[in-house]
Amino acid sequence: MTDTVTKDKAKDTPAAETEPSTNSQKLFERAQKVIPGGVNSPARACKAVDSQPIFMARADGPYLYDVDDTEYIDCVLSWGPMILGHCHPRVLEAVERAVIRGTSFGAPCKAEVELAELVTEFMPSMEMVRMVNSGTEACMSAIRVARAFTKRDVIIKFDGCYHGHADSFLVKAGSGMATLGIASSPGVPEALSKLTISLPYNDLDAVTKAFQEHKDEIAAVIVEPIVGNSGLILPKEGFLEGLSELCQKHKSLLIFDEVMTGFRVNKGGAQKMFNIKPDLTCLGKVIGGGMPVGAYGGRRDIMEMVAPQGDVYQAGTLSGNPVAMAAGVAQLKVLQNEKIYTELQESSDKLAQGLKDLIKENGVNATVSHTCGMITVFFTKQEVTNFEQAQKADTETFSKVWKSLIKHGVYWPPSQFEAAFLSTQHTKRIIDQTIEAFEKAFKELA
Numbered sequence: 089m090t091d092t093v094t095k096d097k098a099k100d101t102p103a104a105e106t107e108p109s110t111n112s113q114k115l116f117e118r119a120q121k122v123i124p125g126g127v128n129s130p131a132r133a134c135k136a137v138d139s140q141p142i143f144m145a146r147a148d149g150p151y152l153y154d155v156d157d158t159e160y161i162d163c164v165l166s167w168g169p170m171i172l173g174h175c176h177p178r179v180l181e182a183v184e185r186a187v188i189r190g191t192s193f194g195a196p197c198k199a200e201v202e203l204a205e206l207v208t209e210f211m212p213s214m215e216m217v218r219m220v221n222s223g224t225e226a227c228m229s230a231i232r233v234a235r236a237f238t239k240r241d242v243i244i245k246f247d248g249c250y251h252g253h254a255d256s257f258l259v260k261a262g263s264g265m266a267t268l269g270i271a272s273s274p275g276v277p278e279a280l281s282k283l284t285i286s287l288p289y290n291d292l293d294a295v296t297k298a299f300q301e302h303k304d305e306i307a308a309v310i311v312e313p314i315v316g317n318s319g320l321i322l323p324k325e326g327f328l329e330g331l332s333e334l335c336q337k338h339k340s341l342l343i344f345d346e347v348m349t350g351f352r353v354n355k356g357g358a359q360k361m362f363n364i365k366p367d368l369t370c371l372g373k374v375i376g377g378g379m380p381v382g383a384y385g386g387r388r389d390i391m392e393m394v395a396p397q398g399d400v401y402q403a404g405t406l407s408g409n410p411v412a413m414a415a416g417v418a419q420l421k422v423l424q425n426e427k428i429y430t431e432l433q434e435s436s437d438k439l440a441q442g443l444k445d446l447i448k449e450n451g452v453n454a455t456v457s458h459t460c461g462m463i464t465v466f467f468t469k470q471e472v473t474n475f476e477q478a479q480k481a482d483t484e485t486f487s488k489v490w491k492s493l494i495k496h497g498v499y500w501p502p503s504q505f506e507a508a509f510l511s512t513q514h515t516k517r518i519i520d521q522t523i524e525a526f527e528k529a530f531k532e533l534a
């Protein structure tokens with residue numbers, strides 16, 4: 089890990105104003121001419137930290153290497169999927185073996201059955217599962233099924249939760265929308281937004297009231313059981329249980345969006361951690377071992393409504409893709425060893441404690457929120473229990489710290505409103521190096 093090329097990068101100004109000098113800057117110049125904003129997903133643009141995107145060339149274990157060959161400890165981990173670190177031998181071997189047999193069949197294959205079986209074993213609430221290509225597709229499809237099953241249209245979500253970019257969810261959404269300060273997206277029909285009620289996370293009274301006001305109209309409550317898309321926010325005791333009870337009482341479905349938490353915070357996800365049985369679950373990220381995979385599933389009587397077994401239509405040319413399925417199967421098979429989660433929890437606790445100590449020693453206005461394999465440093469003294477409180481964080485300080493971290497070789501999510509991730513390759517030594525980088529960053533604030 090070196091303080092090398094990235095030093096200048098940290099002081100980036102918009103590309104048009106300076107002659108590009110690094111390979112990342114040169115690629116960004118080219119990208120902006122042909123890709124909106126120069127990136128294929130907004131959060132990675134680094135706009136919120138007043139910087140330019142860093143183009144990556146390769147990855148290995150806990151490390152990322154950019155196109156200028158600068159090494160970073162990777163705490164983004166492709167925004168969650170790489171729980172075993174990059175290039176895990178078992179995943180790579182499975183992909184290699186699959187890819188030489190053909191990259192896509194557009195027909196069923198053995199690996200998709202194996203992956204579905206593993207998913208139902210890891211998360212018993214998912215009695216049946218349908219593979220898709222992303223978390224967005226999973227959530228979008230899950231609410232379609234929920235609406236069909238309940239014959240109702242309204243959904244409840246929570247402020248700062250992000251369930252992908254389908255029209256119904258872009259109401260007070262987290263992730264890139266929170267990062268860029270976009271309140272609601274143009275292009276989403278108002279008639280559709282009206283069917284989405286967004287409430288403060290962790291506020292059971294607000295949910296109770298919404299159920300009273302919209303009696304027999306609410307098809308589903310969709311929630312990130314642990315929020316990752318506003319930065320990491322943990323559920324208050326009783327919140328998830330309360331949602332489950334309210335849904336049962338009002339015959340609405342409870343949908344857990346475990347795109348981030350599934351197979352990450354626990355082998356069985358947040359639903360196992362909090363012992364709640366949602367009606368439907370949405371998955372993405374870890375399930376694909378770094379390949380584009382999402383999935384939704386749940387109660388058999390609900391999932392049997394999906395075509396061709398039922399009439400709820402949802403399809404995909406690349407769904408169940410043999411290479412992606414092979415990667416997912418390989419990753420989940422490694423994760424069958426629950427010891428992995430004990431170790432991941434230990435390294436997450438170590439990082440959280442190290443950062444809390446630093447915050448105290450350096451008098452930084454910040455709080456740390458973490459769970460197994462996920463962590464956020466919120467630059468606010470107040471404990472963060474909902475999106476409104478997260479938004480009070482000092483994003484300028486976050487931006488300064490992010491730039492310092494880059495300079496000292498740590499690739500942290502370039503947004504106050506995204507969780508950082510850890511992998512099994514984030515050993516004690518890597519955690520210590522990450523804490524050291526934060527220490528330098530905090531000192532540089534002074």
Ligand code: HOZ
Nearest residue numbers: 129130131132167263317
């Ligand atoms: N929405 C994802 C993070 N919550 C992806 C961000 C990106 O790749 O830019």
